[in-house]
Amino acid sequence: xxxxxxxxxxxxxxxxxxxxxxxxxxxxxxxxxxxSLLILAAIGGFLxxxxxxxxxxxxxGFITHAEWSSIVGDNGKEISSFGLGAMITGTLIISTIALFxxxxxxxxTALFLTFYAPERLxxxxxxxxxxxxxxxxxxxxxxxxxxxxxxxxYWAKLVYKYLGWIPFLSVPSPAFDRSPFxxxxxxxxxxxxxxxxxxxxxxxxxxxxxxxxxYALGATRWGMIRAxxxxxxxxxxxxxAMLGLGRALGETVAVYSVLNIVFKINWHILYGYGGNIAxxxxxxxxxxxxxxxxxxxAAGFVLFVMTLLVNMVANTVVxxxxxxxx
Amino acid sequence: xxxxxxxxxxPRQPWKATKADLIPVFGALIIAxxxxxxxxxxxxxxxxxxxxxxxxxxxxxxxxxxxxxxxxRRAAIDxxxxxxxxxxxxxxxxxxxxxxxxxxxxxxxxxxLGFFFHDMSVANYQSPLNQGGVIQAIxxxxxxxxxxxxxxxxxxxxxxxxxxxIRGKASGFIQFLVQAMSGIPSVVAGIFIYSALLxxxxxxxxxxxAALALAILMIPTVTRTAQEVLLLVPQDLREAGLALGATQWxxxxxxxxxxxxxxxxxxxxxxxxxxxxxxxxxxFTLGVSNKINWNPFSGGQSALPYYVWSGLGDxxxxxxxxxxxxxxxxxxxxxxxxxVARIFGTRKVKIK
Numbered sequence: 001x002x003x004x005x006x007x008x009x010x011x012x013x014x015x016x017x018x019x020x021x022x023x024x025x026x027x028x029x030x031x032x033x034x035x036s037l038l039i040l041a042a043i044g045g046f047l048x049x050x051x052x053x054x055x056x057x058x059x060x061g062f063i064t065h066a067e068w069s070s071i072v073g074d075n076g077k078e079i080s081s082f083g084l085g086a087m088i089t090g091t092l093i094i095s096t097i098a099l100f101x102x103x104x105x106x107x108x109t110a111l112f113l114t115f116y117a118p119e120r121l122x123x124x125x126x127x128x129x130x131x132x133x134x135x136x137x138x139x140x141x142x143x144x145x146x147x148x149x150x151x152x153x154y155w156a157k158l159v160y161k162y163l164g165w166i167p168f169l170s171v172p173s174p175a176f177d178r179s180p181f182x183x184x185x186x187x188x189x190x191x192x193x194x195x196x197x198x199x200x201x202x203x204x205x206x207x208x209x210x211x212x213x214x215y216a217l218g219a220t221r222w223g224m225i226r227a228x229x230x231x232x233x234x235x236x237x238x239x240x241a242m243l244g245l246g247r248a249l250g251e252t253v254a255v256y257s258v259l260n261i262v263f264k265i266n267w268h269i270l271y272g273y274g275g276n277i278a279x280x281x282x283x284x285x286x287x288x289x290x291x292x293x294x295x296x297x298a299a300g301f302v303l304f305v306m307t308l309l310v311n312m313v314a315n316t317v318v319x320x321x322x323x324x325x326x
Numbered sequence: 327x328x329x330x331x332x333x334x335x336x337p338r339q340p341w342k343a344t345k346a347d348l349i350p351v352f353g354a355l356i357i358a359x360x361x362x363x364x365x366x367x368x369x370x371x372x373x374x375x376x377x378x379x380x381x382x383x384x385x386x387x388x389x390x391x392x393x394x395x396x397x398x399r400r401a402a403i404d405x406x407x408x409x410x411x412x413x414x415x416x417x418x419x420x421x422x423x424x425x426x427x428x429x430x431x432x433x434x435x436x437x438x439l440g441f442f443f444h445d446m447s448v449a450n451y452q453s454p455l456n457q458g459g460v461i462q463a464i465x466x467x468x469x470x471x472x473x474x475x476x477x478x479x480x481x482x483x484x485x486x487x488x489x490x491x492i493r494g495k496a497s498g499f500i501q502f503l504v505q506a507m508s509g510i511p512s513v514v515a516g517i518f519i520y521s522a523l524l525x526x527x528x529x530x531x532x533x534x535x536a537a538l539a540l541a542i543l544m545i546p547t548v549t550r551t552a553q554e555v556l557l558l559v560p561q562d563l564r565e566a567g568l569a570l571g572a573t574q575w576x577x578x579x580x581x582x583x584x585x586x587x588x589x590x591x592x593x594x595x596x597x598x599x600x601x602x603x604x605x606x607x608x609x610f611t612l613g614v615s616n617k618i619n620w621n622p623f624s625g626g627q628s629a630l631p632y633y634v635w636s637g638l639g640d641x642x643x644x645x646x647x648x649x650x651x652x653x654x655x656x657x658x659x660x661x662x663x664x665x666v667a668r669i670f671g672t673r674k675v676k677i678k
Contacts (some may be wrong), residue, residue, distance in 0.1 A: 026492060033488035033496065036479045036503040036549075040540060043510070043518045050521045108414025125419070126592075127668075132422050134664055135601020137512075138634050139653050141423050146432075146639070146646065150359045155375070173345035196418070218401055222407035243509075250511020252606040257638060272526045282609055285517075292400055293525065300517040304510070311509030316501070 014110030023232035050244055058082050062298065063287070068263045068284070070292045082295040085304060086265045090180065090275025091306075094255065095248040097184025097269060098191055105188070105243045106195035110237075113196075114203040115225060126200070133193035144186035147256060152182040156270040171271040178260035180274035186254050197288060200242060200322055202236025208257025236321035240313030248305045252278040277303045348632070349483075349600040350392050357386035357501035363470075382413055433654025436647045446628075451637055460655055462618045466533065466629040467659070469622050471598050473537030478544040479594065483543075486552035491564075491578055508546035516607030517544040532615030533622035536629070539607035546598035554572075555589030556582065588670045595667040597639035601659055630656040 018026070055062055058081065065083025074185050075081050108127075113122050121306040163169045206229050216223040256279035281296050281303075288296060362381045366372065371380075386409035395401035398572055441459040449458025461485050486505065489497055506622055519539040567577030583590070613626025635650030 005345050015463075021575045021576075022573045025573075029484055029488040029492050030494065031501050032481060032484035033492075033494075035331055036500060036545065039545070040503060040507060042522065043514065043542075046518055046522045047514075050525065062617055104620070105414050105418045107643075108411050108437075109418040112411040112415035116408060119416075125622060126392060127420065128422055131661075134599045134603075134660055136605070136631060136653070136656055136660065138605045138638075139425060139429060139657065141647055142634065142638050142646075142653060143428055147424060147428050153374075158375075192418050194422075198466065220404035222404040223400065225407070246509045250509075250513065252511065252513040253635070260365065278606070280638075281517060282512055282606065286406050286609065297521045297525075300514055300521075304514045307509050307511055308506055312502070312506050315505040 001295045012209075024113075040308075044301070047137045047297050047301035047304060050294050051301050054082055054295035054298040058295075062295075066260050066263055066265050068174070068280075068295075070289060070295075072289075078289060078291055078302060080291055080295070082292070084277065084299055086263045087263050087275040087277045087280050087299070088302070089267075091249055091277050091303075093181060093267075093269060094180045094187060094259070094274060094276060095245055097181060097298065098187035098248045099241060099245060100188075101185060101245060102188035102191045103195055106192050106240070106244075107199055107237055109192070109196045110199035110203055111225060111229070113200050114206075115221060115229065126197075129193050129196050129200075133197070137190065137254045138257075139253065140186055140190050141254040144258040147179070148186065151181055152185055154303055156181050160270055168267055168269055175256060176270055178257065178258060178274050180266065180269045181257050183259040183274060183276065184269070186258055187248045187251055190251060190254060191247050194247060195240045195244040198240030199237045200234060202233040202240075205322070206232045207301055209250075212277075227286075233245075233321075239314050239318030242317060246307050246311040246314055249310060250278055250303060252282055255279045256282050267313055268320065276299075277306075313324040327648040343638055345545070351389065354392060355385050358388055363585065382409070385452065386413075428549035428649065429654050429657050432647070432650035433657075434651075435656065436651030441651060446633075451640040451648055452642055453644070455644065455651075457646060460633055462615060462628040462651065463630045463633040464655070465540045465618045466612075466615070466632075467602060467656075469533050469627065470537050470540060470629055471602060473534060474540040474544050474601055475594060476600060477537060478540040478548060478597065480599070481541075482545045482577075482593075483552055483590065485549045486556055489549075489553050489557040491574070491582070493552035502508055504546050504549050507542075508550065510542065511606075512543055512604050513606040515539045516610040518542070519607070524647060530624075531611050531626055532624050533612070533627040536608050536627070537613040537622075539611050540601040540668040542603060543604060543607070544597040544601050547600045548593045551596050552586075552592035555586045555593060557591065559624065592667050592671040595663050595670065599663040599667065602660055602663065603631055603656055605635050608632050609635070623666060630659070 024241065058065070060082050061081075064085045065081070066086035067081050067083050068086075070078060070080040070082075100207060113125055117125065131181075153176045156179060157272055159169060159181075160171060160176070164171075210228045210232070211224055214228050255276045259279055260273040260275060261283055262273035263275070264273070277299055281299055283290065284296055358381055361384050362377055364375050365380055386406055389405045389409060390402045393405040436455045438456050440456070444459035444462055445462040446458045446460075447462075477585070478519055485500065487575070488494065489501060516539050519535055519542075523535060523538075524531065529535070542640045563581050563585060567581045568574070572580070608629055608631060611627060612632060615626040615628050619627050620626050634649045634652040634656065637647075637652060640646070640648075
C-alpha cells in the first residue's frame with residue numbers, strides 16, 4: 001500500500017468579519033428589543049389619536065370639569081360634555097388612602113421579616129407575600145364587596161363618631177356604604193405585596209458591618225433600625241411606595257366592585273360615592289355612543305400618562321436605591 | 327514545645343432567649359388576654375376591633391413595663407417597637423387568610439362534578455347551583471393563556487437576550503421601557519386593543535383580540551424574570567463557547583439558553599400567572615359566549631375571570647355564589663401555576 005499522500009490544508013483566511021448567522025442573530029435581537037418602545041408608543045399614539053376629538057372639544061375642561069354627560073337632543077344631534085375632574089380627584093383620593101394605610105403596614109412587615117422573624121417563618125411569609133401578589137384582582141373585588149364592605153362601613157361609622165369634626169372625615173348625610181374609604185382599604189391590601197417586597201429587598205441589603213457597628217456601640221434592635229436600617233432603606237421604601245401608587249392608580253375591577261361611582265367631586269372620604277378613572281371607563285363603556293367611547297379612550301390616555309409617569313419615577317428611585325446599596 | 331490539652335466546652339449562645347426569659351413574655355400576653363376579656367365584658371366597648379386593640383395595648387404595655395423595670399427606658403422603647411412591627415405584620419397577613427378562607431368556604435358551595443363539564447348554555451346565573459358550569463370558561467382561559475404566551479414569548483425572550491447577550495448602547499433605555507411597561511394598567515391594555523383593532527373596523531371581540539391585550543401585560547413580567555435568569559448563567563460558559571470557535575448564535579442557542587431552561591420556564595409560568603386572572607382587558611376584547619368556542623379568531627369567548635365578573639354583576643345571591651365557585655377554580659389554577667413556578671425556580675440554572 002503506498003503511503004498516503006499528504007494533503008496540505010488550504011491556507012486559512014483570518015477575518016474578523018462576523019458570520020452570517022451572527023449578523024442575523026444580532027440584527028434580530030437589536031430590532032426585537034425595540035418592541036417595548038413600539039408597544040408603548042402604539043398605546044399612547046392610538047389612545048391620543050382616538051381621544052383627540054374629546055380633548056379638542058372640551059379643552060382643558062376635560063381634566064378639570066366634573067360633569068360627564070352625553071344626550072341625544074331633539075334634532076338627533078348629540079350634545080355632550082365630558083370632564084374627568086371628579087374621576088381624577090377620586091383616583092388621587094383613594095390612592096392616597098391606600099398609601100396611607102398600606103405603606104406603614106408594608107414597612108412594618110418588611111422590618112419584621114428582615115430583622116425580627118426567625119429564618120423559617122421568614123421564608124414562609126416571603127412566599128405568602130409573593131402569593132398575595134398573584135391573586136387575581138377580581139378576587140380582591142368580590143372579597144371587598146362581600147366580606148370587607150360591612151366591616152368598613154362599621155369602621156367608617158366609628159371614625160365618623162369620634163373624628164367627624166375633621167373636615168374631610170365629615171359626611172353631609174349618614175351614607176357610609178361603597179365609600180372611597182372602603183375602596184382605599186381594598187387598594188391598600190392590594191399594594192401591600194409590592195411595597196413589602198421592594199422594602200424588604202432594600203432592608204436586606206443594609207450593610208452588615210453597619211448593623212454590627214450599631215450593636216457594638218450598644219444599640220438595641222430598634223436603635224439599630226432607626227439609626228442604620230431606616231436611613232439606608234428610606235429611598236427604597238419611597239420607590240416601593242410609588243410603585244404601589246402606580247398600581248393603585250390603575251386598578252379597575254376591584255375598585256369597580258366596591259365603589260359607588262358618581263360624577264361629582266367628593267372630598268368626604270367616608271361618604272358613599274367617589275371616582276376612579278379606570279373603573280369609570282368600564283362602567284360607561286357598555287352603553288356608550290361612538291363619541292362617548294372616544295372620550296373614554298381619551299380618559300384612558302390620561303390614565304396611561306399618569307401611571308407611566310409615576311412608574312418611571314418610581315423605577316428610577318428604586319434603581320438608584322438598589323445601586324447605592326451594592 | 328509544650329502541648330496544652332483543651333477540655334471540650336459546650337458552646338453557649340448568650341444572645342438566644344432562654345426559657346426563663348420567655349416566661350415573663352408569655353405571662354404578660356396571658357394576663358393581657360385575660361384583662362382584655364374582662365374589660366370588654368364590663369365596658370361598653372364591643373366587637374373584634376375592641377378585643378384586638380385592647381390586647382395590643384395591654385400586651386405591649388406589660389412587656390414595656392417589664393423591660394423598663396429590668397433593663398431601663400431604652401429596652402422598653404425597643405420592646406414597644408418590636409410589638410408594633412409584629413402587630414403590623416399580623417395585620418398585613420390577616421387579609422390573605424381571610425381571602426383564602428372565604429374563597430374556599432363560599433366557593434365550595436357551588437362546586438359539583440358537573441361544574442367542570444357543563445357550560446352555561448343550559449343555565450343562567452340564577453339557575454340552581456347544580457346546573458351549568460364553567461367548562462367554556464376553562465377552555466377560554468386555556469386558549470387565552472396559550473395564545474398570549476405564543477405572542478409574548480418570542481418578544482420577551484429576544485428582548486431579554488438583547489439585554490444580557492448583546493448589552494448594546496440601548497440596553498439601559500430598553501430596560502427602562504420594559505419596567506415602564508410593567509406599570510401599564512390592565513384596563514389600558516384592553517382599551518388600546520379596542521381602539522386600535524375593534525373601534526373602527528368590522529372586527530368583533532374574539533379570543534385572539536383578548537390574547538393580544540393580555541400579551542402586552544405578560545411581556546414585561548416574562549422579560550424581567552428571563553433577564554434575571556440569563557444573568558445567572560456563568561460568564562465562563564459563554565467564554566468557553568466562544569473559545570471553542572462557536573459563533574455567538576451557537577453559544578446562545580446551544581449553551582446559554584439550555585443552561586437557563588428551567589429558569590426560562592419559570593419566567594413563562596410567572597407571566598401566565600400574571601395574566602390568568604386579569605379581568606379588565608377581557609371586558610373590551612373578548613366578546614361573550616356561553617358555550618365552548620373552539621375558533622379563536624372569530625366569535626366571542628368566555629374565560630374564568632369573565633365568568634366571575636358576570637356572576638358578580640348579576641348581583642343575585644345565586645349569581646354571587648357562582649362567582650365564588652368560579653373564583654375558587656381560578657384560584658386553584660393560579661396556585662398550581664405558582665407552585666409549579668416555585669418547583670422550577672428552585673433550580674434556576676442547570677449545568678450538565
